[in-house]
Amino acid sequence: MLKNLLWRLTPAALVLVFLSGCLGEENLTALDPKGEAAQWIYDNMILSLVIMTLVSVIVFAIFFIIVVKFRRKEGDDELPKQVHGNTAMEITWTVIPVLLLIILFIPTVTGTFEFHVDADPAEHEDAVYINVTGHQYWWQFDYEEGFTAGQEVYIPVGERVVFELNAEDVIHSFWVPALGGKIDNIPGVSNALWLQAEEPGVYLGKCAELCGPSHALMDFKVIALERDEYDQWVDDMLAVEAEETAANAEAGYEVFQENACINCHAIGGEGMATGPTLTNFGDRQKFAGVYDIDDDEELANWIRNPEELKQGNNMPPHDISDDDMEDLIAYLRSLQVRPADADY
Ligand code: HEC
Ligand SMILES: [Cu+2]
Incomplete structure (x- = not known):
């Protein structure tokens, strides 16, 4: 009996082991947000989780109560009262999900519009604006100051940084889980989003769109520096020959x-x-x-x-x-x- 139970739990345990990878090294996790955009995603994740849990608990509770309470009793051979439809109940279980979806819809849509911005440097004059190009299988970062960085993108901490997303060959996707959401880099289309890092540090980024045999190796880093260090870095990059x-x-x-x-x-x-x-x-x-x-x-x-x-x-x-x-x-x-x- 116990052995049987253990066997049944093994798949669940394995799933947990794999999921624990999501909390892995170098901030590759959406569960420990380090910036406003990531925090918004996290909050929405929790909100939908709470709503789903509530719905599940209530639905299963009602289900089990009904299964137990309305079982056929011993010696009761009569056909139960036959009914067809119940308007009050139909309305209830239509309206409640609609309300729940509205609760999820409002923050999702407002956030999507806030974090996914226009790809146009003129609209973001106060922000650091970095042009990102995804290549098979590496990342190019062009700064407005006129220099280029590869594989690692430096940003100032505590400021909105706008990333314009483009692609050279196939579709890639720019994702820094600790800092925010992901948007595709599509050849011929310019998307943009902004990220902000609350703390200095190194944040791991990934290509999140299957783009060829080495897609899984298409990592990059976001390195957030204090403003003065960042300015120094920009000057130094410009000075290299x-x-x-x-x-x-x-x-x-x-x-x-x-x-x-x-x-x-x-x-x-x-x-x-x-x-x-x-x-x-x-x-x-x-x-x-x-x-x-x-x-x-x-x-x-x-x-x-x-x-x-x-x-x-x-x-x-x-x-x-x-x-x-x-x-x-x-x-x-x-x-x-x-x-x-x-x-x-
Ligand atoms: C035909 C173009 C081409 C030539 C020539 C070439 N490379 Fe590369 N190299 C690439 C590409 C493309 C990548 C990116 C590969 C990837 O990560 O997918 C790369 C990546 C690298 C990297 C890793 C860079 C990083 O930060 O990730 C190094 C180092 C490098 N090359 C050194 C060299 C050296 C040294 C030579 C000359 C002996 C050379 N390459 C010649 C195209 C080239
Ligand atoms: Cu890619």
């Missing part, structure tokens, strides 16, 4: 040039953007969205054979000797704008 940064890793810069990496990876204002800009690659928390940034071997594997680490991505393989690779990686790591003593 490919050669200048190369000074302390000259040999690596040569390897970078010889292999024409710059054709796909801009540094500072120079170069193309077929791949993520490497302007501040040395500051990244991960490379290619998900891989350990401090792992030289993995980084070398990436440059030699990206397909192995991220199926279907658009970086070609490169045949580079061990010596050259060491220099190249030293150069990539030297691409930093973050001050050494920064605590972010």
Whole structure:
């Protein structure tokens, strides 16, 4: 009997184990909101949960009472009174759900209009406005100041930041669960939403629309800094130039040039953007969205054979000797704008 019960509970326990993943690392959770938009989603989630629980409890209570109370009694062989329809009850169970839906409808619609805004920088002159482009399988962030960041988007804390969402190839979806809702990045269409981080920190973002074999590896980070640190970061990003940064890793810069990496990876204002800009690659928390940034071997594997680490991505393989690779990686790591003593 007990064993039987345990067997029955196992699927439920497994579901709990999987769901506990939703509370995982690096703020990838909508259940611990860290900004106004996320808080609104959370509150609505709780509201609908409370309403659904109430409805379930009441409906099941009535159900069981009726099942028990109106059972056929022993020795009672008479046909019960036959009725057809009951107007009062029909009205009650139509009106109550309608009222409940109105209660859910009002905050949902007002919030949707508040957080999903027009994609037009002229309408958001007071806010930081960042143009986001989703690529298979990485993220590009263009700032109004005229520089580009890749994979990690820096924002000032406590301020509304408007993200304009576009896509280069297929549909992606921009989602930072701790900060707010998600909206699709659609080729040829510009959507926009705003997010605000209440606390400085690193918030994990995900592509939330199946976009190809490496969709699950299309992570990014939102890094929220105090306003003065943010301003400093913007200035530093603007000041980067490919050669200048190369000074302390000259040999690596040569390897970078010889292999024409710059054709796909801009540094500072120079170069193309077929791949993520490497302007501040040395500051990244991960490379290619998900891989350990401090792992030289993995980084070398990436440059030699990206397909192995991220199926279907658009970086070609490169045949580079061990010596050259060491220099190249030293150069990539030297691409930093973050001050050494920064605590972010
Ligand atoms: C044809 C274009 C192309 C060339 C050439 C190219 N890359 Fe890439 N690279 C990409 C693309 C696209 C990505 C993004 C892959 C992804 O994450 O899906 C990428 C990603 C990277 C990343 C990870 C960046 C990050 O922060 O996530 C590094 C590092 C990198 N490339 C280094 C190099 C180096 C070094 C070279 C030259 C030896 C090079 N790449 C040549 C297209 C290119
Ligand atoms: Cu995607």
